[in-house]
Amino acid sequence: MTVRVGVIGGGQLARMMIAPAVELGLDLRVLAEADGMSARLAATAVGDYRDLETVRAFAQDVDVITFDHEHVPQEVLRALVDDGVKVHPGPDALQFAQDKLVMRARLAELRIPQPDWAAVHDAAELQAFLDDHGGRAVVKTPRGGYDGKGVRVVASGTDVDDWFSGLDEGGALLVEELVPFVRELAQQVARRPSGQIVAYPVVETVQRDGVCAEVIAPAPDATDRLVRVAAEIGHRIAEGLGVTGMLAVELFETDDERILVNELAMRPHNSGHWSQDGAVTGQFEQHLRAVADLPLGVTERRAAWSVMVNILGGPAEGALEDRFPAAMAQHPEAKIHTYGKAPRPGRKVGHVNVSGEDLDDVVYTARAAAAFFA
Structure with missing residues (x-):
């Protein structure tokens, strides 16, 4: 059936x-x-x-x-x-992706490594956190933020008074230490209701203005320890939260070699778009397998390197699809994916995937192909 x-x-x-x-x-x-x-x-x-x-x-x-x-x-x-x-995922799991304060509290219970954090209800509580963490921190709205929205770096307890004034009675904001990270990573795992879990290679993500611009799979210069720790974190979160389907764990790699959890997404994720063309089983197929409780697919890479470059904004004039022939002729190895969205500054309207054996060549080709749609 x-x-x-x-x-x-x-x-x-x-x-x-x-x-x-x-x-x-x-x-x-x-x-x-x-x-x-x-x-x-x-x-x-x-x-x-x-x-x-x-x-x-x-x-x-x-x-x-x-x-x-x-x-x-x-x-x-x-x-x-x-x-x-x-x-799938069910409400008991999804609540941790819907509310960042709930997520932080549960990850603390699971002893998952994460930045120092606190729930703050007013400027005085925020200032106390700042005083204890070097005078700067990141404040996030617990619900609804994405792609840099609902996130603000602050140096004073009054820097988010507008957010405090909009809180419901008893509501709080999330404040986190300003992590001294050297790069951002993402670990994806898939889990089906019967419990099977598979992990993808840990990847490096490049953010611009709070939006993911590029993804490199696997993360360059990843040590055996980093690969092992990232996969373990993904497994522990998927099992500890009861996630079914795809789970993306956004991570910080710090200058003192810590791996800390930044955000969670319980669905296919921008950091996994490379897998459509660069892995044996892409994340969208994997998500469907998982939620239908079908055996999960192999996650190995098809090539040494895969790079995804987001198409942000799109062309000022003409349709995105009008640029396909020129991009395809110049870069036939590039896989172009568009979303059927009207161009708008900063909007994700598509992405380009390229795979190959030489990382420099793959990065150059992916960026050059994406540039046709700017």
């Missing part, structure tokens, strides 16, 4: 699940937020993912629910579970 997988959210992550779903013989259905979204080819419903009855109606026609994003409210998720719907 064909398994019907319902994806809540019609963005580019849902879009990139379409092809592997077809190849796996799965029936992919999407609840999109609006008409014309990235995953419109598979959209079978349009509606508000925050509305329980809308989501319930969508869930009636699928065998399992998964997500393009982490923003579906807990009360909606728990009502689906109470209705007997299979939800």
Whole structure:
């Protein structure tokens, strides 16, 4: 019997699940937020993912629910579970990707290495943390932030008074030490409901203005210890939080050789786009395998190196697709993926993957191919 997988959210992550779903013989259905979204080819419903009855109606026609994003409210998720719907990842796991304060507290219980942190309710508490951590820190809104949004480096307890004033009664912000990192990494693992876990190679991510710009797989100059520790962290989090599907763990490598957890995402993730073309099993196929509780695929690389370069913003004039012929002619080894989104400064509208045996050549080709779409 064909398994019907319902994806809540019609963005580019849902879009990139379409092809592997077809190849796996799965029936992919999407609840999109609006008409014309990235995953419109598979959209079978349009509606508000925050509305329980809308989501319930969508869930009636699928065998399992998964997500393009982490923003579906807990009360909606728990009502689906109470209705007997299979939800992967489930609400007990997803809460840790929805609220950074909840995540930090749970990782502390699991003794996962992470930056020093605190919940702060006002400027005085923030100033006390700053005084104890060298006078500078990172403040984050616990919910809703991504791609640099909801994140601010501060040097005074009053630097986020606007955020404090917007908190609900008893609410708090997350403050973290300003980590002396030498680079950012990401570790992806996949876990199926029956418990099988596989890990991908740890990768290096390059951020610009708070947005992931490039990913290098595997992370250059990664020691055996780094590879082992990153994979262990991914396994421990997936099991400790009960994650099902893809899990991305964003990491800091510090100047004193610590590996610290920065953020979590319980879905396919930008740091894993390289795997579409550079791994035996890409992350979108793997996510579908996991949520359908199918045996997980091999995660080995197809080449020594793979590099992903995001297409940010897109061309000022003309459609993105108009640039395909020239880019393909100049760089036939590049794999170009676009999201069906209108160009806008800073917006992720696509990415380019290149794999090969020489890292310098792979980086150059990926950047050059992506430049055709600027």
